[in-house]
Amino acid sequence: MRQYEAPEDAQTLAMAIVETIPEPFVVLDDALCLIAANDAFYKIFDIDPARSLGIMLYDLDERQWDIPVLRGFLELAVPQHRAIADFEFERDVPPLGRRIMLLSARTVRYEGSDRSNTLLAFRDVTEARKAEAEKQALLEHTEKLLEQQRVLFQEMQHRVANSLQIIASILMLKARAVTSEETRHHLEDAHQRVMSVAAVQNYLHLTDGIDQIEVAAYLRKLCEGLAKSMVLDSNPVTIDVTADRSSIPSANAVSLGLIVTELVINAIKYAFPSPRLDARILVSYEVQDTDWKLVVSDNGRGKIETNAPPEPGSGLGSLIIKALAQQLDAQVALTSTDAGTSVAITRATFTSRMPNAA
Incomplete structure (x- = not known):
């Protein structure tokens, strides 16, 4: 370390x-009297340099610095030579008003002397604290709005679910009442569409607020609901689900769920016109990096009967499935x-590891 020949040189550098x-x-x-200060201290706190040197800190500026919390802290820390970092206190600063200050302090002792000096650095954090308070208030307000939105969304989901159930019931009643086979077929198709939406809506209602949906659990729950609502005791059909562990965005889950529901309901309605002990529908989902493959297959009658109702490759059902698949880039x-x-x-491009047929 460079040694200064004259004490004045060291003092000049320090100032x-x-x-x-x-x-x-x-x-x-060591008596907490001011022996030096920079221009920022004099300007910000509007203190006259000529009337401050040699004055005790607490007596400065008509005793504006005689703040009990500051006095207590300094009188405890300085004699023990403890460094102070970011001690927060408040004081009035004309004409700025009430300000929040952070104080950092360090006491310097000199070898071979009982004298010491205390260095104080002040930082005005009023605007920062104000910004933090405004940010917190904004966050709380946003949370309140989001909570209101969640409540409204849940109420809307509840009303949608009830409405779908009512519509489905009306369509089924109408289908049973009409004498025209063509009209009955259209009403049953409409009923199937409503049931598809209701099944997906019901599951997603249970996962409200979750951005990522776990596919395996989603498909199993969906198919369990379809089995309970669509499979008759007189014509039992087993629905199995095999799926890799993966998650998809909730928006994609809606399209995927509608596709599965549409295909499963179609298989339940048309694949097994007469009871079979081995009647089975398999829903499989495989993932490979960003690619995936969904297969819904059955061991039903297929194209063995030429007068069978339309398969899922034609009609409104296929149009819906193709439109949903396009949304998923599939x-x-x-x-x-x-x-x-x-x-x-x-x-x-996806190479399946599973057999397509049930």
């Missing part, structure tokens, strides 16, 4: 350092033989 500090900075002697492929029907929804 130059003090003056270059942009925030208020003071140097006190392609639709149908295979139907006397061994059953299989519909595959594939995103990009």
Whole structure:
């Protein structure tokens, strides 16, 4: 370390350092009297330099610095030579008003002397604290609005679910009442559409607020609900689900769920016209990096009967499925033989590890 030949040189350097500090900075002697300060201290606190040197800190500016919390802290810390970092206190600063200040302090002791100096640095954090308070208030207000939105959304979901159930019931009653086979077929198709939406809506209602949906659990819950509502005791059908562990955005889950519901309901209605002990529908979902493949297959009658109702490759059902698949950037492929029907929804190039047929 460079040694200065004259004490005046060291003092000049010390004062130059003090003056270059942009925030208020003071140097006190061991009696806490001011022996040096920079221009920022004098300007911000409007203190006359000529009337401050040699004055005790608490007596400065008509005793504006005689703040009990500040006095207590300094009188405890300075004699023990404890460094102070970001001690917060408040004081009035004309004409700025009430300000929040952070104080950092350090006591310097000199070898071979009982004298000491205390260095004080002040930082005005009023605007920062105000910004933090406004940010917190905004966050609380946003949370309140989001909570209101969640309540309204839940109420809307409840009303939608009730409305779908009512519509489905009306459509089924009408389908049973009409004498025209064509009209009955259209009403049953409409009923199927409503049930598809209701099944997906019901599951997503249970996962409200979750951005990512776990596919395996989602498909199992969906198919369990379909089995309970659509499979008759007189014509039992087993619905199995095999799915890789993965998650998808809730928006994609809606489209995927509607596709599965549409295909499963279609298989329940048309694949097994007469009871079979081995009647089975398999829903499989595989993932490979960003690609995936969904297959809904059955071991029903397929195309064995030429007078069978339309398979899921034609009509309104296929249009809906193709439109939903396009939303997922996927392609639709149908295979139907006397061994059953299989519909595959594939995103990009995907090599399946599972058999398509049930």
